[in-house]
Amino acid sequence: MKIRYSVKTAFHGLKASKSRSLLTILGIVIGITGIMLIVSIGSGAEKLILTEIGGLGADTIVIRPGQEPTGPSDIAQTLFSDSIKKRDLVALSKKSNVPDLETMAPVVFVSGGASFGGETYSPTIFGWSAEFMGNTLNIYPEQGEYFGDAEISDRASVAVIGAKVKEELFGDVDPLGKYITIKNHKFRVMAVLPKKGQLLFFNVDEVVIIPYTTAQTYITGTDYYQEILAKARSADVVDIAVVDITRTLRELHNISDPSKDDFYVETQQGLATQVQTIIQVLTIFLTSVVAISLVVGGIGVMNIMLVSVSERVKEIGLRKAVGATKSDISKQFLLEAIMLTGAGGAIGIFLGTMLSLLSAVVLAKGLNLNWNFSFPLVGALLGFGVSLLVGVVFGLYPAKKAAEKTAIEALRYE
Template sequence: MGEIIRVAFDAVLANKLRSLLTMLGIVIGIAAVITMVALGEGAQRSVAQRLQTLGTNVLTVRPGQAFQGGLGRGQAAMSVDDAEALRANPRAIQAVAPEIEARFQVEYGAANANLSVVGTWPAYFDINQSKLAQGRLFTDAEDRGRRRVVVLGALAGAQLGLRDSSSLVGESIRIRGIPFEVIGVLAEKGSQGFSNPDESLYMPLSTAQFRVMGTDRIRSISVQAVDEQSMDDAMAEIDLTLRREHRLRPEEAADFNIRDQASLLTTMQETTQTFSMLLAGIAAISLLVGGIGIMNIMLVSVTERTREIGLRKALGATGMDILLQFLVESLVLCLAGGTIGLLLGVGGASVLQSVMGWSMVVAPEAIIVAIAFSATVGVFFGIWPARRAASLAPIESLRYE
């Protein structure tokens, strides 16, 4: 066996360029699979982290389609009265926070940036598990008094050209030309899909409605259930309360939607998993192509080395010896290609994470599967050439020109 392995290695090294080109398909396939799986795994973990950040007992109520006489008459309106009704006599509801959001030009000194401004109640920060990094949060009294105070996301200061948002605490910024006092800065949470709470500004709801945005409507209501087991009761309570507020009969369609954020993020996670499997499947096609390339080169090698095979058999090598020699050559090519592809895949994932800022996670299982798969490809696509070499008759091989 030792001699067989040595001869196989010598044969691979004797044609370095051909061996390298033969491995290329495996290298590209393994690198692509590792990178795509790392991207999918990173996306799934990112969704899981966002699920933990948002909490599994949070519901979001948004305006739906309003109907009259069986016909749609546009989007329904929601107001602060709806939120007040939900927190008036709660049973399965722990906290309520209505929200309104719009983008405005924010100025600080000579710097300015277009940022998202969110008007809400103080309960919003507890519901969304937002932690305070510096300063303080606004209060219910400041909401009732329509005070011009804001709390910044962790990266809002960076949008205004500052290195640290905390340096703005106690300073005055202008939103639509109106001065506001910065009273606090939130800890960083990370991007959440199309929105990034770290780059937003937060102010009392009444201030946002009547001093900045000029509307009494709200975009949504975040509702926190008492616990995860009370989600169904909380949904039923929201439905009953809002139907009463909107004067809807039991047989009428609701003019609002209730979303379970945990279910929404679980759906996102399943979609991400399916997408990552699709990408990995596409990348695996190159492994198949690489395996066919190895089989083709090994068949050529068998033809080129027919006299060598005949000589070895004449000196006492059995068919199994020849079979093992060519299998080992195929296996060496695939494992070497798999190792190079693995290194390129891990390196590519690191580059994408540092340059693009994507969440990339190279799981140990993916590494084991990649190496095992490359070895399987080597054995599978090496069997036919190896059997063909082993079946050659010694006399005919020695006569081969």
């Protein structure tokens, strides 16, 4: 049978029961729309995170206490691990130990709120180096100046605040020189950051940065750091610097067995690879979940195709009487199933694209994220391919049933 004629015949067959055909492909439409959305959002999230990781610079190295987490449950042990302290900072600062490091700044996480006058706000508080943060992220104060090494070594009670913190605590009042209170300790506001929104793991607008030495002395009372951020001389020497850092810390901590390391070192490249892996695994997992709806949709298609075969027994008989072979009949019903699921796939791709576009707009405007829409080509190809495959798999049985009918059995059917 000629392919053009077969397609036309299949189209007529489907057109004869438009509502039923549309309802039949709903499962496929939902499944493909889901796949498109997941692939699109997964790819958008990956790009966003990688851009922000990239924003730290390829020359950035992060040293963290504890063993490298292998899952979410390990993150707590990293946060509460106390293996990275000042002695480590001092050792790593020595050019004889790590010649390729340029600068370093430890980070101390501080919990609690900040207040001014009668106003209270819960910002993200870091004991850090404001200068290091500014240089690393290319953020420069909108008002005032960053505190530097002098304030850090003096354990000065000074703070740099984000735009949202300023808005919440000070309103229209100029915050420079005013004192905010964190855990009963007063900090003089030295600088206000420009509006930047979400960056990697924190929102710049909601941050308060105080010297890490001050945070340890007056607020946390601890002598360890949650992480040390370091900059290598260039991206090319990052790997050498990581080797030197690891060797230095192992010597200092008397560790001979690498599996007993009480610290771990991350580079931006390593982090990017991890993020890519996590997002890819998540995308595959979610796509698999959505694929279940495709199976359900496929069963629906098979059901309707079986009904169609029963309804068109006489037609099958007639076609056989005028010369159709088993293979012709089988191909015709299979083509109808494939056209049905293919149409579902095409509608799903269209809806998925529209919803991906809409979610990109909502994420970019609503959540102020640097989210860019890109057409999920992989999702579209995957979705369309899968929808055709569903048509083949679930159309085969009804097609076989149709083909098996003998001409006379079909013509006699009432």
